[in-house]
Amino acid sequence: MHRPIVIKIRAMFERAFPEQRLFLRSDTETRFIRLSPMTQFVGVTGSALLLGWTIISSAMLLMHSLGAGDLKQQALRDQAIYEQRLNQLAAERDARALEASQAQERFAIALSEVSAMQSRLLASEDRLKELETGIDVVAATLRDTMKDRDEARDQVAALRAELDQNESDEPDARRMADLETTLGMLSAALGDLAGQRDAMQETVSEAELALDRIALDSRLEAERNERIFTQIEDAVASSLVPIDEMFSAVGLPTDSILEQVRRSYSGQGGPLTPITFSTSGDAEIDEVTARANDVLGQLDELNLYRIAAQKLPFGFPVRGYYRSTSGFGQRWGRMHEGHDWAGATGTPIHATADGVVVHAGRQSGYGNLIKIKHDFGFETRYAHLSKIRVKVGQRVSRGDRIGDMGNTGRSTGTHLHYEVRVGGKPVNPLKYIKAARDVF
Known part of the structure; x- marks a missing residue:
């Protein structure tokens, strides 16, 4: 088949x-x-x-x-857009830093205005007290003078009555001479008293005019103080709100941090001590003093915020030309515990907060590595450096240059690997950088 x-x-x-x-x-x-x-x-x-x-x-x-x-074209376009956005953020950060600097200058001017205002108010109060004392003395003297005048008038009237009575009796030349002498002395005394009375009245009139001028000056000073207080309060509010939002954005315990800073600086004192505008000695605080103390309290809080911000990694580590190459999170199946920025070899690297250098040398895959310990349990790391410019134990401030970008350790190109750790655990560095872009 x-x-x-x-x-x-x-x-x-x-x-x-x-x-x-x-x-x-x-x-x-x-x-x-x-x-x-x-x-x-x-x-x-x-x-x-x-x-x-x-x-x-x-x-x-x-x-x-x-x-x-x-x-590839899409990746290049995305990279260009990302770099443009980074440049915009850098420009916004610089603008916010300038605004913060200008706000601090306004605060310094405001503090000097408050101090000058306090001096003027104290001087006005002293002048008012002196004038009130002078008016009391003038009034007392005027009362005594008028009393003496009345007594002299009574004596003159009595003498004239006696003189009239003696004219109807047998004349006594000697007694008449004495009476005329006494009458002349009393007339002279009355003339002097009248002159003193006129002088006292003129002094009282001048004192009343001075009091009116002082009252006018006090009203003008009060209006000027109101404008100054309003400007200071607005400036404090416009600066305090963004920095408070910056701390809240990263989830920091603001009250606890400010209390630690306050205890650290509790023995320094300074221009933010509460003021008193009255010299009368009573314990009651007037409205102006209470308002001034409230402004000073806000300035003190702002100053504590500023000190705390200097100790936390809100700064940006790279200066010059750079581009972001890798973020925080999973990468190729492994955890990338920081953020990478690429640039030219030798690009300046700066500390992002005040702290103490605890490591400055090579460490396995990190290559040349700098570790800086900050307050409140924070630590920052700067890896793959070509040059290290600090040493262990050195204190650095935010913005200090600590090294140069390089390609050491386990690295595929020139870049900075930047880490932020809290209590030893890595966190996303961009969270702090983005939170501070509207403040610094």
């Missing part, structure tokens, strides 16, 4: 691929090669498969090349 099928298949091959002969002629002889139907079928099939494989491979390579080109 199988044989007829084989015969039919062979017949089909012979009809489709009839036997061919390939003649090869030379100078001496002629030869030929017989190409059977099966041989022709195998050759045609192999050629078709080879041609199909070539077409499919070329198409796959072309599609892969086009796809890779699109992905």
